[in-house]
Amino acid sequence: MTLLPLFSRIIGKLKEFWKVKVFRFAILTQLVYFTLSTILFFLFFYQENDFVIFYKSGKIFLTDIENLYNQANYLWDFRYFPLSALFFIPFSFLDFGLAYILFNCLNFILNILICLILYKIIKVVRGQDHERDDKRIILYISFYLMGVPHILNYIYGQINLFVTFFILTSLFIFLFYKKNSWQFVGSVILGISIIIKPTSLLLIPFLLILHFDLEKRKLKIDFFKSVIRLVGVLLPVLSNFLLFIAFPKLLGGFLSTNFTGSNPIALNFSFSLTKLITNFCFLFNIPFNQLTILVASVGIIGGLGFFIFVLRRRDKNSILYGYSIGILIMLLTYYDSWNHHLLNLTPLMIILIFSFPRHSNLLNYIKPSLFFFNFFDLIFVGIWYFTYPLFPFNFVGTFFLFLTFYGVSKYCIVKKTNNINGGDS
Amino acid sequence: MKIRNRNLYASISFILIFIIGFASDVVALNYTFGFTTDEELVWKCNFCDINKMNNIFGENWSSTGLFENLSQGKRMRWQGYVTNINDTSLSRTFNISVWNNEYETGSYDYSTEFSYLKDPSQYEANYNLSNAIPFVPFWLPVPVGNYLGELKLSSIYDVDNRVLPTINVQISRGFLEPSLPSEKVYIIAIYNSDGILSSFKLYTIGNVVVIDIIFESLPIYVVPLTIGLICAFFIAIILYVKKKRKK
Numbered sequence: 109m110t111l112l113p114l115f116s117r118i119i120g121k122l123k124e125f126w127k128v129k130v131f132r133f134a135i136l137t138q139l140v141y142f143t144l145s146t147i148l149f150f151l152f153f154y155q156e157n158d159f160v161i162f163y164k165s166g167k168i169f170l171t172d173i174e175n176l177y178n179q180a181n182y183l184w185d186f187r188y189f190p191l192s193a194l195f196f197i198p199f200s201f202l203d204f205g206l207a208y209i210l211f212n213c214l215n216f217i218l219n220i221l222i223c224l225i226l227y228k229i230i231k232v233v234r235g236q237d238h239e240r241d242d243k244r245i246i247l248y249i250s251f252y253l254m255g256v257p258h259i260l261n262y263i264y265g266q267i268n269l270f271v272t273f274f275i276l277t278s279l280f281i282f283l284f285y286k287k288n289s290w291q292f293v294g295s296v297i298l299g300i301s302i303i304i305k306p307t308s309l310l311l312i313p314f315l316l317i318l319h320f321d322l323e324k325r326k327l328k329i330d331f332f333k334s335v336i337r338l339v340g341v342l343l344p345v346l347s348n349f350l351l352f353i354a355f356p357k358l359l360g361g362f363l364s365t366n367f368t369g370s371n372p373i374a375l376n377f378s379f380s381l382t383k384l385i386t387n388f389c390f391l392f393n394i395p396f397n398q399l400t401i402l403v404a405s406v407g408i409i410g411g412l413g414f415f416i417f418v419l420r421r422r423d424k425n426s427i428l429y430g431y432s433i434g435i436l437i438m439l440l441t442y443y444d445s446w447n448h449h450l451l452n453l454t455p456l457m458i459i460l461i462f463s464f465p466r467h468s469n470l471l472n473y474i475k476p477s478l479f480f481f482n483f484f485d486l487i488f489v490g491i492w493y494f495t496y497p498l499f500p501f502n503f504v505g506t507f508f509l510f511l512t513f514y515g516v517s518k519y520c521i522v523k524k525t526n527n528i529n530g531g532d533s
Numbered sequence: 534m535k536i537r538n539r540n541l542y543a544s545i546s547f548i549l550i551f552i553i554g555f556a557s558d559v560v561a562l563n564y565t566f567g568f569t570t571d572e573e574l575v576w577k578c579n580f581c582d583i584n585k586m587n588n589i590f591g592e593n594w595s596s597t598g599l600f601e602n603l604s605q606g607k608r609m610r611w612q613g614y615v616t617n618i619n620d621t622s623l624s625r626t627f628n629i630s631v632w633n634n635e636y637e638t639g640s641y642d643y644s645t646e647f648s649y650l651k652d653p654s655q656y657e658a659n660y661n662l663s664n665a666i667p668f669v670p671f672w673l674p675v676p677v678g679n680y681l682g683e684l685k686l687s688s689i690y691d692v693d694n695r696v697l698p699t700i701n702v703q704i705s706r707g708f709l710e711p712s713l714p715s716e717k718v719y720i721i722a723i724y725n726s727d728g729i730l731s732s733f734k735l736y737t738i739g740n741v742v743v744i745d746i747i748f749e750s751l752p753i754y755v756v757p758l759t760i761g762l763i764c765a766f767f768i769a770i771i772l773y774v775k776k777k778r779k780k
Contacts, residue, residue: 155682156694183682184695373740375723375732376696390734393580393742472777491762496697497731497751499759504766 118224125223125246134250138258142216145262149208159208159265161186166196173351177361187365189348190358191303195270208265215262218269223249225276226455232283233425233463248458255482261448267304268451274301275308275431276455282427288336295340302345307452310406310438312341313414314430320418367399377492379485379505380445381405387500398443405441413437413513420520425463429520432456436513440506447489450481457481457512464519473515477508564651565623566616567675567727574611574729576671578632580745581605589714589743590666600632600666607632608749611671612641617648621655623674624648649674653683661687665709667733668702669722677728698724718743 125131149157161182168176169190176193179185186193199207230245238244261268274297281294295315301308315337317330352359375390376383382405389396413433420426435453439445457478464471485505492502568574581604586594595603603609610630617624625648628641647670650656662669668689674680678694686692689708691701702720707713718737725731725748735744 156678179691180688184693373721374693374696374699374701375721389740393734393745395739395741397739476773491758494752495755495759495762497725497747498755499762507766 121224121227122220124242125227125249128243128246128250130250131246131253134253137254138216138219141258141262142212145259146209146212148263149265150205153263154205156183157264158184158267159211160204162193162196162265162267163200163204163207165193166198166200169193170197170200174355174357176358177365179361179365185365187362188305189303189345190351190362191344191348192267192305195267195304211265212262215269218273219253219258222269222273222276222455223253225273225280226252226458229276229280229283229428229459230462233428233459235463235465237466238462239466245462248461251478251482252454252458255451255454256484256486257448257450257454257481260446260486261451264448266448268307268448271301271305271307272452272455274298274304275311275435275452279427279431279459283425288333291333291336292340295337296344299341299344302341303348307438307442307449308435309345310410310441311431311434312338313410314417314427314434315341318418319420319423319426322419322421367402373398375496375500376444377489377496377500377502378444378446379439379488379502379509380442381409381440381506383443383445384501384503384506386443391500402441402443406437409440409513410437413517416517416521421523422520428456428459428463429516432460432516433513433520436509436516440509440513445505447486450485453512454478454482460516468519470515470519473511473518477512477515480508481505562676562679564649564653564674564676564680565618566625567672567677568613568729570613570616570625572613574672575749576609576730576733576746577749578603578605578607578609578744578746580742582743585737585743589716589718589737590709591713594666598665599671603632603744607634610641614644615646618651620651622648622650647672649680653680654685656684658685659687660685662690662700667722667735668704668720669700669730669733671730673698673724673728675726675728677724677726680728681724700724 126135161184164182165176165186165188168181173190175181176190177186199211202210226249227242227245230248234245260266278294278298278301281290281297285291285294298308298311298315302312316334317337318334319328320326321328352362373386373390375387382402385401385405386396386398388394389401413436417426417430417433420429422429432453435456439449439453457474460474461471461478464474485508488502488504492500583595583604595601599609609632611627613625613627615626624646626644626646628644630640631642651674662684678698681692681698681700682694684692689702689704691703693699693701700720700722702722704714704718704720706715706717716737718735721732721734721736722730723732729748730746731748733744733746734742736742
């Protein structure tokens with residue numbers, strides 16, 4: 109019964125959005141992506157997509173869990189936490205083609221829900237100097253829906269939208285509800301997103317309510333809330349370790365596939381800094397240890413990001429900046445950062461644009477990056493295929509990741525100065 | 534307006550029915566050659582640590598086979614001259630000039646035939662592509678990714694088709710003979726879309742490369758496209774910064 113008013117409010121809001129031409133165009137674009145992807149899937153990618161892996165993982169989880177990381181069972185490596193396979197069990201009972209279509213229908217619905225959460229969050233974080241009507245918000249939400257990374261997400265039957273949905277839901281809870289019980293719920297939801305795909309793993313440190321006041325030279329920590337959040341996020345993540353303890357073979361498979369096997373060495377078009385380094389070493393025959401490079405990248409970029417987060421001069425909506433920095437660190441440092449992973453980042457970038465002052469100079473870093481990720485990044489994946497024998501570096505995406513990182517970091521730590529026109533929000 | 538909407542819904546329904554119609558169709562692939570019979574294939578050895586190879590595989594590793602006379606800077610040339618395709622297999626005979634320092638040479642050292650089953654699933658389970666160095670073939674039928682994907686290879690192989698058709702090989706100590714190789718070695722073999730081995734790296738623990746071989750004939754667009762990409766990137770940044778400064 110309580111869901112009914114919520115449902116009618118959602119429909120009401122969507123009707124409002126529908127009145128705006130660009131939103132109608134964005135929905136049409138989504139339908140084109142959906143249809144095109146489905147046609148391409150059945151014509152060319154039926155046996156070659158990520159959904160094959162998820163579908164099989166659901167089956168193996170039920171029938172032969174010890175061999176969940178036996179890569180001989182899959183076309184490509186299954187690399188996620190073991191509990192992620194739980195999500196695919198219902199699909200694994202269906203015919204593969206039908207399961208794929210249903211899964212992508214769910215992806216489409218998730219996109220609509222993501223838009224609604226995005227709208228709600230932007231309304232809260234939007235600065236005072238922004239337009240008071242919703243036209244600009246709907247415009248940016250439409251940009252998100254029109255994003256080219258959706259094509260690959262649909263074709264591959266990927267699970268990024270689940271991750272985005274859970275990240276935004278937890279962000280929504282943290283921004284709207286301050287009670288400890290809600291802090292716990294928000295962090296459990298983030299933990300679920302990590303189970304589905306560890307892209308949001310590096311968001312965990314940013315759940316700490318830790319702030320070094322540079323003016324007063326005083327470290328502030330909300331110990332109790334931080335512990336609640338940590339417990340909440342770690343509960344779902346650590347539940348995977350129950351499986352690792354019960355089936356020790358799983359842990360070895362998980363570690364080897366993700367960190368030490370041949371997979372991280374393979375030449376590919378990932379735009380992460382770590383992959384650019386390993387590709388460089390591969391090209392020039394420089395001996396390297398992939399794990400050392402990963403740890404060093406996470407240590408340096410992650411450390412810098414966390415340091416900036418702790419030293420921030422703006423406490424309002426700090427969780428938003430923490431989440432943004434966390435995802436940026438992940439995309440910059442994990443071996444494989446693909447075009448469709450950007451669907452985890454672009455909604456946060458849209459929120460950032462509204463949380464920054466309307467005419468801030470720092471938007472010159474965020475906006476071009478958003479448009480690059482949303483519309484042009486895929487082109488450079490295509491170019492990589494032509495240049496890789498000589499130049500196997502998909503570096504443009506990395507550049508824009510750093511640009512965004514710089515923009516967010518600068519906004520967090522720089523005092524209200526001339527560099528940031530429009531003042532604090 | 535209503536008629537327009539009805540047409541839109543009808544079109545979407547038609548497309549969905551069309552898609553679902555495909556759902557049960559799995560088309561059998563017709564594997565074939567990715568390059569013409571008379572195309573010359575040249576590989577160059579960028580790096581070869583002969584002492585290390587002697588330590589790992591013994592002194593005779595370069596006396597026969599596809600690594601005969603291999604050392605840094607040398608090239609190997611292949612040219613096909615007979616192609617046979619029947620219902621079950623495809624084969625091609627190549628003239629092979631073993632690794633040497635001469636780039637232009639008319640004579641070949643020997644001829645050999647390479648054949649593949651047209652249906653890769655017909656190979657036995659735990660199949661080894663080769664039981665001797667280099668453990669991987671220098672060409673494969675196309676589409677190469679699908680062909681590799683359908684092979685039921687032995688546990689020393691790990692095929693990765695996500696981005697580039699790649700074979701990762703792990704050869705344990707004593708795989709060939711009780712003491713050979715003397716340590717664990719790894720191979721990464723990457724194939725181009727024509728099914729030709731485009732990069733071969735043999736390395737030891739710590740990614741220390743012992744042999745690096747590349748397919749020499751880069752497509753004509755690679756160099757201009759790479760230079761164009763880098764130049765366009767820097768020009769775009771300079772123009773953007775200038776534009777913003779003017780404002």
